[in-house]
Amino acid sequence: MLLSTQTVIHEALHKLGFQDDMFELLKEPLRLLKVRFPVRMDDGSVKIFTGYRSQHNDSVGPTKGGVRFHPEVDENEVNALSIWMSLKCGITDLPFGGGKGGINCDPRSMSLRELERLSRGYVRAISQIVGPSKDIPAPDVYTNSQIMAWMMDEYSRLREFDSPAFITGKPIVLGGSQGRETATARGVAIIIEEAAKKKGIDLQGARVVIQGFGNAGSYLAKFMHDAGAKVIGVSDVYGAIADPNGLDIDYLIERRDSFGAFSKLFTNTITNKELLELDCDILVPAAIANQITVHNALDIKASIVVEAANGPTTIEATKLLTERGVFLVPDILSNAGGVTVSYFEWVQNNQGYYWTEEEVDQKLQKIMVDAFDNIYRVSKTYKVDMRLAAYMIGIRKLAEASTFRGWI
Ligand code: NAD
Numbered sequence: 265m266l267l268s269t270q271t272v273i274h275e276a277l278h279k280l281g282f283q284d285d286m287f288e289l290l291k292e293p294l295r296l297l298k299v300r301f302p303v304r305m306d307d308g309s310v311k312i313f314t315g316y317r318s319q320h321n322d323s324v325g326p327t328k329g330g331v332r333f334h335p336e337v338d339e340n341e342v343n344a345l346s347i348w349m350s351l352k353c354g355i356t357d358l359p360f361g362g363g364k365g366g367i368n369c370d371p372r373s374m375s376l377r378e379l380e381r382l383s384r385g386y387v388r389a390i391s392q393i394v395g396p397s398k399d400i401p402a403p404d405v406y407t408n409s410q411i412m413a414w415m416m417d418e419y420s421r422l423r424e425f426d427s428p429a430f431i432t433g434k435p436i437v438l439g440g441s442q443g444r445e446t447a448t449a450r451g452v453a454i455i456i457e458e459a460a461k462k463k464g465i466d467l468q469g470a471r472v473v474i475q476g477f478g479n480a481g482s483y484l485a486k487f488m489h490d491a492g493a494k495v496i497g498v499s500d501v502y503g504a505i506a507d508p509n510g511l512d513i514d515y516l517i518e519r520r521d522s523f524g525a526f527s528k529l530f531t532n533t534i535t536n537k538e539l540l541e542l543d544c545d546i547l548v549p550a551a552i553a554n555q556i557t558v559h560n561a562l563d564i565k566a567s568i569v570v571e572a573a574n575g576p577t578t579i580e581a582t583k584l585l586t587e588r589g590v591f592l593v594p595d596i597l598s599n600a601g602g603v604t605v606s607y608f609e610w611v612q613n614n615q616g617y618y619w620t621e622e623e624v625d626q627k628l629q630k631i632m633v634d635a636f637d638n639i640y641r642v643s644k645t646y647k648v649d650m651r652l653a654a655y656m657i658g659i660r661k662l663a664e665a666s667t668f669r670g671w672i
Contacts, residue, residue, distance in 0.1 A: 265344040265553060266292075268579045273347070276655035277663065279646060285672050286663050293346050295319040296339065299389035303381045313367055313382060317390045318346035319399055320362040323665035326397050327363030328353065328603060328610075330404025330433075331386070331415075333379075337366035345404075348574060351658030352600040355635045358607045361662065363399045365390065371406045372523055383411050387418040394419075396429035396614070402606045403433040403479070405552075406523065409445070413438050429613035432606035441609035443624035449483030450625065451601015452572045453491070454632040456546060459568050459593050462640065471544040473497040473566065475504070475536060476551030478524030480572045480599065482517050484550060489513045497534075497542050499551070503527040504539035540564060549576035556581045564590065571595040579651075586649045594651040596658055597639055604631050 270291045277287050297317045302310045316339060319327040329349035332342075342364045349362025367386055371379055393399060403412055412433045419430045428439030436442065443450070460467050470493045474481045477500050485495045495513055497506035500520070505511065505527060520526040527533050540547065540560060547566035549555045553575035556564060561577075561584035569585060570593045571577060577585070577592065585592050605628060612618050635657075643653035666672055 265575055266340050266347075269344050269347055271579065272652060272655045273659055275652060276659050279648070279652070279656055280660055280663070282663050286666070289666055289672055290321060290347075290659065290662060293318045293320040293343050294322065295393065296343060297390055297393055298339065299386070301385045301389040303378065303385050305378055306375050313369055313385070315365065315367040315386045315389060316342045317365040317393060317399070318342040318363060319393070320346040320350045321662050321666070322361045322399075323662055323669055323671065324353070324361050325359040326361070327399040328358075328360040328402070328606065329363040329365070330402045330602075331407050331411075332364075332366035332404040333369050333371040333382075333406045333411075334366065335368060335370045337368045342366050345574060348596050349603065350662055351596040351655060352603050354658035354661040355597055355639065355654055356600045356604050356631050357661070358603065360400075360603075360607065363401070364404075365401055366404075379411065380414050383414040384418040387415045388422065391419065391422050394430070396427060396610070400429070400606075400610055401431045402603070405478075408479075408522075409433055409435045409440060429610050432609040434609070439609070439613050441605055441612055441624060442619065442621035443628070444605045444609055445479070446483045447605030447624075447628065448480045448572070448599050448602035449487055450628060451604065451632050452480065452484050452548065452550070452570060452598050453487040454601070454629055455593055455598045455636055456488070456548070456568070456570050457491070458633060458636045459570060459591055460546070463568055463591050465545055465568065468492040469494060470546055471496045471508075472546045472548065473506075473539060473542050473544040474548045474550055474572075475499050475539055475555060475576075476524065476549070476573060477516065477520055477526060478551070481548070481550035482520060482524060484548060484572060485513045486517060493546070496544060497539050499536050499539045500525040500527050501551070503533035504536055505530050505533055506539065506542055546570065549573050552576070554578060556585070558584065561585055562588075567591065569593070570598045572599050574599065582649065582651055592650060593636075594654045597635055597650070597654045600635065601628055601632060604628055
């Protein structure tokens with residue numbers, strides 16, 4: 265993950281005329297904190313967990329990015345994810361660099377009280393390097409607004425003043441923003457609309473397949489359904505269901521569990537691999553990384569692939585898809601709606617003045633459409649794919665800010 269990101273960053277900086285010293289600065293995060301901390305489990309035993317916080321580059325402003333609770337979290341992953349956050353903030357022109365954190369754990373096997381103690385322990389362990397004007401966490405895979413609330417409460421206790429701007433993705437009553445819960449999916453939906461226009465595909469009746477039915481995937485399915493598209497396949501970690509006539513999305517949302525799982529309710533399931541290869545117009549990987557690789561890129565039938573997950577398509581697979589004329593919109597653009605509304609939440613917390621959902625949606629729409637147009641224009645001007653164009657725009661701001669600061 266980190267290696268392929270570095271390859272594209274190198275190419276982007278080269279195209280923009282920056283020298284190798286800039287690549288040396290930006291190829292890895294400036295800071296990575298690894299922590300080990302104890303958590304008392306419900307049976308009285310104590311378990312030691314390992315967590316990370318990675319801060320890619322703070323030349324533009326404080327760093328910002330989610331916290332992931334997952335058994336595969338490691339140094340390499342948080343480092344790559346924090347770089348992607350920098351790129352997303354560059355693309356959407358937010359005054360942040362990228363950050364990312366995570367705890368190596370399986371939250372599905374933990375009780376609510378254990379999760380609370382885990383969340384609070386993590387904040388105590390990383391508290392020195394985070395804060396409203398240093399590094400602002402948010403939700404990511406298997407973390408949610410309740411976990412953000414515990415983390416905000418712990419940070420406020422440590423600092424001895426209420427600090428809503430320390431973290432985003434909070435419940436509305438604690439200073440969360442209208443529209444944050446659905447922001448990533450709404451952003452993806454806006455990008456799908458723009459991509460469909462470029463490919464001359466009418467969203468009315470367009471066949472959409474979505475891998476993953478958590479925060480990003482399930483709300484996106486709803487938005488696509490409401491826009492008149494036919495969602496013909498969706499999946500979770502255990503399997504997928506498909507129906508060429510369209511699925512009942514409201515029913516699935518009602519029945520899925522808090523980890524985005526629903527497929528165990530069905531007997532006629534297919535695999536995630538089969539789901540990705542379904543005949544459709546628009547494919548949205550919205551689960552985890554490395555789902556479209558050299559092994560299945562030639563079997564993908566969609567004419568548009570919009571990456572809602574982080575890193576679902578490898579660099580080699582991107583080339584294969586692009587050669588076949590598939591229009592691929594990269595993750596750092598398509599899923600940037602999450603960090604954009606997180607930024608809105610941080611602004612509102614700092615102002616103590618709160619916006620309506622319509623205001624949030626309007627502002628998000630403008631930022632996403634502008635970002636898409638810029639990247640599309642650069643991809644045409646430089647004759648490069650959308651991923652490289654997105655990297656060029658994302659990295660330029662960091663490179664310029666680092667130059668002005670005299671770092672290079
Ligand atoms: P989530 O935890 O709410 O849901 C994840 C979904 O993916 C669930 O349906 C789960 O069953 C499924 N899944 C997990 N492992 C899988 C596997 N091996 N194969 C197939 N499906 C699997 O997570 P989310 O917040 O919806 O995030 C999904 C993706 O979107 C991640 O890559 C995340 O980094 C990215 N993303 C999320 C946000 C956000 O605001 N939530 C913002 C930007 C990017």
